Amino acid sequence: MSREQVYNFAAGPSVLPESALREAQRELLDYRGSGMSVMEMSHRSPAFQEIFDGAKAKLRAALGVPASHEILFLQGGATLQFAAIPMNLMAGGAADYAVTGHFSKRAAAEAEKYGSVRLAFDGSGTRFDRIPSPEELRPGADAAYFHYCANNTVYGTEWSYVPETAAPLVCDMSSNILSKPVDVSRFGLIYAGAQKNMAPAGLTVVILDRSLAGRALPYTPEVMRYDVLLEHDSMLNTPPCWCVWMLSLVLDRLAEQGGVEAMAALRRERAGLLYALLDESDFYTAHARPGSRSESNVTFRTPSPELDALFVKEAAARGLLNLKGHKAAGGLRASLYNAMPLEGAKALAAFMKDFEVKHRV
Ligand SMILES: *Cc1c(COP(=O)(O)O)cnc(C)c1O
Numbered sequence: 001m002s003r004e005q006v007y008n009f010a011a012g013p014s015v016l017p018e019s020a021l022r023e024a025q026r027e028l029l030d031y032r033g034s035g036m037s038v039m040e041m042s043h044r045s046p047a048f049q050e051i052f053d054g055a056k057a058k059l060r061a062a063l064g065v066p067a068s069h070e071i072l073f074l075q076g077g078a079t080l081q082f083a084a085i086p087m088n089l090m091a092g093g094a095a096d097y098a099v100t101g102h103f104s105k106r107a108a109a110e111a112e113k114y115g116s117v118r119l120a121f122d123g124s125g126t127r128f129d130r131i132p133s134p135e136e137l138r139p140g141a142d143a144a145y146f147h148y149c150a151n152n153t154v155y156g157t158e159w160s161y162v163p164e165t166a167a168p169l170v171c172d173m174s175s176n177i178l179s180k181p182v183d184v185s186r187f188g189l190i191y192a193g194a195q196k197n198m199a200p201a202g203l204t205v206v207i208l209d210r211s212l213a214g215r216a217l218p219y220t221p222e223v224m225r226y227d228v229l230l231e232h233d234s235m236l237n238t239p240p241c242w243c244v245w246m247l248s249l250v251l252d253r254l255a256e257q258g259g260v261e262a263m264a265a266l267r268r269e270r271a272g273l274l275y276a277l278l279d280e281s282d283f284y285t286a287h288a289r290p291g292s293r294s295e296s297n298v299t300f301r302t303p304s305p306e307l308d309a310l311f312v313k314e315a316a317a318r319g320l321l322n323l324k325g326h327k328a329a330g331g332l333r334a335s336l337y338n339a340m341p342l343e344g345a346k347a348l349a350a351f352m353k354d355f356e357v358k359h360r361v
Helices: 018-026 046-063 077-089 102-109 226-231 240-256 259-280 306-317 342-359
Strands: 067-075 093-097 118-120 146-149 167-170 189-194 204-209 297-301 332-335
Touching: 018 240, 046 067, 046 240, 046 259, 077 102, 077 167, 077 189, 077 204, 077 342, 093 332, 102 118, 102 146, 102 167, 240 259, 259 297, 259 342, 306 332, 306 342
Parallel strands: 093 118, 093 146, 146 167, 167 189
Antiparallel strands: 067 204, 189 204, 297 332
């Protein structure tokens, strides 16, 4: 199957804008007459510094990052931040964690090694099918920060509001960053692995309020200390150069398409199409409850695990790829990131209707 015949619903790494891939291909061997690929140049060279500064400036503009906040381009994935955050911000004290899914649960478990974790919410009792209301959140007193995951990639739920807390907000935005406007000034720290909506795997973006740096536990590795990383402008060691370049290309494409506001309208329409179909059907069941549903990852199931498996197989034969749910959640999942056109969601909806007619009992 060729790229033209496929819609890729992978949860991450996931589809990237074709125009960004084509530009990378054009400049793969020779970046703008330098005689070198971006993969081959020194991260200390003026050419790379320009790419790096450009990517940061474009990200700052795309998200409206205020002057109080710095952008770091790091390695280690969102998962390394599960440890870096408590090491840097908890100072051995306590922090609040809202556990609404797979990754926030892992983040909380990691943080327990470095201080006292208090669960402001635990959604495990209903298989992480919903986001708590603001009234349900139980933030503790004197928390160093309040951590939550804005979009639960595995279970397909998403916060529709930003919690109001006395403690600084720390948010994992791996699977919905750059897909809608956010008021960055409300957050102490935002982090995201790039491979869902920004760039190839290997880059982690951290956006942090500069005033939060400088409180790291003494044994924090240098390469994880925010104050040290800020001082070195993310280049204490070699940054993920190629991924930063790809991010820059993806951000160009985002700006051409109308920025995060345009992405927010697109994701609403794409996901809305699928949720409407799920709600009308008595064959499919949506996992997430109304009001908590993600517009990045739509999770659902057919009447049986056998039909789920058949769905994945028959969809793939039609060029609709990677619809199997995460192993922790089972069922099916369609990930709809920025580079997924509306036509992709329409093609999936058409297939779902056909599949239902064919296999309804
Ligand atoms: C994918 C994902 C992660 C894990 O990211 P890595 O970059 O693989 O460490 C963490 N949080 C969320 C919300 C994710 O979607």
